[in-house]
Amino acid sequence: MKQTILIAALFFSMSVTLHAQSNMQNENAEQAVSKVLQQMADAFTKNDASIFEKCYADTYIFTDPAGFVHNKKNMVDYAKACNYKFESVIPSDRKVSVYENMAVATEHTTEKGHVGDTDISGEYGWMYIFHKEGDDWKIVAMQGTRMEQ
Numbered sequence: 001m002k003q004t005i006l007i008a009a010l011f012f013s014m015s016v017t018l019h020a021q022s023n024m025q026n027e028n029a030e031q032a033v034s035k036v037l038q039q040m041a042d043a044f045t046k047n048d049a050s051i052f053e054k055c056y057a058d059t060y061i062f063t064d065p066a067g068f069v070h071n072k073k074n075m076v077d078y079a080k081a082c083n084y085k086f087e088s089v090i091p092s093d094r095k096v097s098v099y100e101n102m103a104v105a106t107e108h109t110t111e112k113g114h115v116g117d118t119d120i121s122g123e124y125g126w127m128y129i130f131h132k133e134g135d136d137w138k139i140v141a142m143q144g145t146r147m148e149q
Contacts, residue, residue: 029096029098029103029132029137030096030098030103032137033096033098033103033105033128033130033137034094034096034105036055036130036137036139037091037094037105037107037128038091039051039055040052040055041089041090041091041109043079044084044086044089044113045086045087045088045089047079047082047084047085048079049076049079049080052072052075052076052079053072053076054136055138055139056072056075056076056138056139057072057131057133057138057139057140058072059072059140060072060075060138060139060140060141060142061140061141061142062075062141062142062143062144063141063142063143063144064144065120065124065144065145065146083115083116084113084114084115085113085114085115086111086112086113086114087112087113088110088111088112088113089109089110089111089113090109090110090111091107091108091109092107092108092109092110093106093107093108094106094107095107101131101132102129102130102131102132103129103130103132103137104127104128104129104130105126105127105128105130106125106126106127106128107125107126108123108124108125108126108147109123109124109126110122110123111123111124122146122147122149123146123147123149124144124145124146124147125144125145125147126142126143126144126145127142127143128141128142129141129142
């Protein structure tokens, strides 16, 4: 009987420890994903194309608010040509959910800027899908929707 209680206590403590470790890993992953999103927002205002090369997975797919689909090369080349001119990108209401080596993030942004000659200032809803590659979280897909005023 004592042995059964001891074994049950051991399994319970192991399960509590594993749950705590899992929560800590998820919190670290959420912070890492949020950091990538902040780096991207900063890159738009600084015209820093190198961050996109780093943050996008090689298989990256982006569906823009107009419904056009782009890949990593399209987006990086466009950024290198300085076709993005943003005064500000202000994120809010960010949510990150982690699933082992995948994460889904959503956020709302208020943006002031231009793509080419087109003023795209306004409010947007974004969804990002991340995959962990080594120690880095990379965006494999994202989609943006312009919010009605």
